[in-house]
Amino acid sequence: MQHRIRRAFVLAAAVATLALAGCVSAPQQRFAPNEAPVVLGPSVRDNVTPMEAVLACYADHIAATRRPPVIIGVGDVKDYTGKYSINEGNAITQGGALMVYSALGKLGGAVSIAERFDPVIAERELAYADRRQLGDGRTHQLGGPNGGQNVPWLPYFGGTINKSDYFIVGGITELNYNINSGGAEFGVNQVGVKARTFSQSVSIDLRIVDTKSLMVVRTVSLTKQFNGYEVGLNVFRFFGSKLYDVDIGAKGQEPVQMGVRAALEEGVVRLMAAVTQVDHRPCMTMRPGGGEPIPLTPAAELRKVDNPGDAATGGAAVTSPVAQGSVAVNAGGAGGAGGARLTGTATQVPFDFGATTLGGSSLALIDQIAGAAKKGTTDIVLVARDTENWDARKRDELTDQRIAAVTSALANRGVAPGAISITWRPDAADTSIHRDGPGLQEIAKLRIGSPVVGGAAPSSPSASSASSSADGAVKGD
Numbered sequence: 001m002q003h004r005i006r007r008a009f010v011l012a013a014a015v016a017t018l019a020l021a022g023c024v025s026a027p028q029q030r031f032a033p034n035e036a037p038v039v040l041g042p043s044v045r046d047n048v049t050p051m052e053a054v055l056a057c058y059a060d061h062i063a064a065t066r067r068p069p070v071i072i073g074v075g076d077v078k079d080y081t082g083k084y085s086i087n088e089g090n091a092i093t094q095g096g097a098l099m100v101y102s103a104l105g106k107l108g109g110a111v112s113i114a115e116r117f118d119p120v121i122a123e124r125e126l127a128y129a130d131r132r133q134l135g136d137g138r139t140h141q142l143g144g145p146n147g148g149q150n151v152p153w154l155p156y157f158g159g160t161i162n163k164s165d166y167f168i169v170g171g172i173t174e175l176n177y178n179i180n181s182g183g184a185e186f187g188v189n190q191v192g193v194k195a196r197t198f199s200q201s202v203s204i205d206l207r208i209v210d211t212k213s214l215m216v217v218r219t220v221s222l223t224k225q226f227n228g229y230e231v232g233l234n235v236f237r238f239f240g241s242k243l244y245d246v247d248i249g250a251k252g253q254e255p256v257q258m259g260v261r262a263a264l265e266e267g268v269v270r271l272m273a274a275v276t277q278v279d280h281r282p283c284m285t286m287r288p289g290g291g292e293p294i295p296l297t298p299a300a301e302l303r304k305v306d307n308p309g310d311a312a313t314g315g316a317a318v319t320s321p322v323a324q325g326s327v328a329v330n331a332g333g334a335g336g337a338g339g340a341r342l343t344g345t346a347t348q349v350p351f352d353f354g355a356t357t358l359g360g361s362s363l364a365l366i367d368q369i370a371g372a373a374k375k376g377t378t379d380i381v382l383v384a385r386d387t388e389n390w391d392a393r394k395r396d397e398l399t400d401q402r403i404a405a406v407t408s409a410l411a412n413r414g415v416a417p418g419a420i421s422i423t424w425r426p427d428a429a430d431t432s433i434h435r436d437g438p439g440l441q442e443i444a445k446l447r448i449g450s451p452v453v454g455g456a457a458p459s460s461p462s463a464s465s466a467s468s469s470a471d472g473a474v475k476g477d
Contacts, residue, residue, distance in 0.1 A: 046298040047102075049258060050288050051265040053295060055106040056302035057283035058269050062110035062276055063305040069109060070275055071162060073116035073211065074100050075169035077264070081202075083175045092172050092202065093257045096264060100168055100206075103261075103268040106299040111272065114164040122161070129156035141352050141359060157353070157387045159440075166217065166275050168268065170206035172260060174223065191235045194249075201225045202256065204263050208271040218274035224263045228253030346379040346445065347372075348436070349406060353385050356401040358409055366406070370413035373448040379423070382406065382443040383436050396428050399443055406446065419449040 028037035077096030084090055093099070097117050104113050115122070128134040132153040139150040177200050185194035203223040207216050232249025266284075273280040288294055347369055349362050358366065372378045382402055390398065403425075407417055425444040426434065434442040 046296075047261075048294060048296055048298055049262040049265060050294050051103075051262050051269070052106070052297065052299045053286040053302060054269060054280075054283045055103070055265060056299040056304075057286055058272070058278070058280055059107040059110040059299070059303060060305040061278050061280075061283065062107070062272070065276075065278060067276075069112040070272070071112040071114050071165045072104055072208075072272075073114040073164040073167035074104070075116065075167050076171075077169065077206070078171040080171040080173045081175040091256075092175055093260055096170075096172055096204075096260070099261045099264045100268055103265040106265070107268075107272070108300065108303060112162075114162060114167075116164065116167060126156070129154055141355065155353075157385045159386055164211045166208050167211055168206060168208050168271060170204065170267075172202060173205050174201065174203035176201045179225075187234075193231075193233050195231045196229070198228050198230075199225055200228075200256075202260055202263070204260070204267055206264070206267040206271060208275060218271055220267045220270045222263045222267055224259045226254040226256055226259055346381045348440075349380055349382050350440070351382065351384045351402055351443070353388060354398070356398060356405055358405055363409065366409045366413065369448065370410055370415050373410075373415050373419070378448045379445065380406075380448065381436065381445045383440045384443055386433055386435055386441040388441065389433070392429060392431055395426075395431075399425055403444055403446070410448065415448060421447050421449075423447045 027040045029040055030037045074097050077100050079090060079092040079094055079096065081092050083092060101113065101117070104111055125134055132151075134154045134156075135152055136154055139152055140155050142149050142151055142155060178198055179201055180199040184196070186192055201223055203221065205219070205221045207219040209216050228251070230249065230251040232247065234248075235246040269280050269283070272278075347365060349358070349365055349369075351362070352359060369378055369380055382399075384402075388395075403422065407420055410420060411417055423445045424442075426432075436442045
């Protein structure tokens with residue numbers, strides 16, 4: 001009898017061992033001859049959290065307002081719990097700031113993100129530019145009182161770094177182990193089963209600060225509880241002269257760092273609600289409840305409303321400096337002493353410092369503008385470096401010459417001067433700088449209609465022509 005029991009027990013243990021081995025087996029691959037095979041695991045995937053649907057919903061609500069994106073920086077979001085294990089290291093992630101950055105990124109172009117956490121590379125390149133060591137493989141023309149000169153280094157006139165409107169800082173402030181546990185264990189003759197559950201929690205504290213005034217706009221304090229379980233079967237006894245010790249069990253716990261990430265993402269949504277004035281509460285109902293599966297679709301794919309900066313820029317903010325001649329012109333009607341401003345998107349035609357002629361890149365833009373004018377009305381804005389700060393008379397003369405250069409270049413490409421009108425230029429007595437993106441100022445705005453072959457003779461781009469009826473109407477606003 002005892003012999004049959006021992007055989008049955010050995011057989012059961014063998015079956016359990018094989019079952020466990022099947023559970024932990026993984027495919028392997030040998031990448032080169034004589035190398036040990038490498039275990040292959042699952043492929044990389046999007047790092048989704050329970051907040052994906054909430055972030056997508058809230059980004060859509062912000063985008064629906066059609067307002068320019070708020071520019072947000074992120075400071076240090078530290079682990080303040082101090083919990084550390086010799087064997088496992090820090091119990092809480094040290095990358096809280098990076099998680100906040102990713103949360104803002106999931107909002108897409110509804111917000112713009114300013115890098116403030118690690119600007120080392122940008123600062124080094126600015127230092128190279130300051131020492132005239134930074135280049136792009138081309139020569140650049142510099143203007144000056146004694147004429148221009150071509151230089152191999154990249155000129156830097158300042159103002160290329162976008163300011164931020166607000167920044168987020170804070171930290172992970174609590175880690176509470178075993179705040180609640182329970183279970184049961186039963187054994188007979190050193191054969192027993194056990195089951196238990198346990199819980200722990202973490203808390204985060206974040207705040208969003210106005211960059212200009214350093215006044216705290218909003219604070220949030222959130223806590224997240226984690227659940228875990230453990231079950232097992234243990235046999236420790238003698239069968240005849242042999243000792244058998246068998247342990248079979250399983251243990252699982254909700255990932256702590258994923259919970260920290262979800263808490264930080266919810267904190268970001270609540271902070272953004274304070275500065276955008278867009279209510280976040282309708283979107284919070286989209287969080288999966290306890291025990292519900294987490295949707296696997298990332299926030300970017302759940303979006304339904306295009307952000308203001310999504311079109312043609314791949315999600316870039318409308319306030320960012322735009323290369324290749326395309327910029328977003330400020331909306332909002334009359335603005336400052338310069339008079340009314342165009343709305344929509346205009347093509348940017350840049351002039352070098354003090355120059356009255358168009359450079360190579362600007363001439364390429366003129367070709368595009370002339371082609372677009374043949375299909376319909378096109379708006380362009382002439383810009384120069386914001387370090388140009390001439391007296392009113394010299395600036396007015398430069399504006400005349402620059403408008404004339406553009407008019408002449410377009411006329412050479414089949415656009416009749418009669419189809420070109422000045423829609424805005426600074427008043428002759430206006431000495432303010434009308435900025436258009438980092439490092440640039442607006443000189444004038446032109447509207448090009450369909451070319452009129454054999455049309456009216458070109459008007460002289462002088463101060464008097466700038467006071468034409470069309471321009472005067474804009475100035476009088």
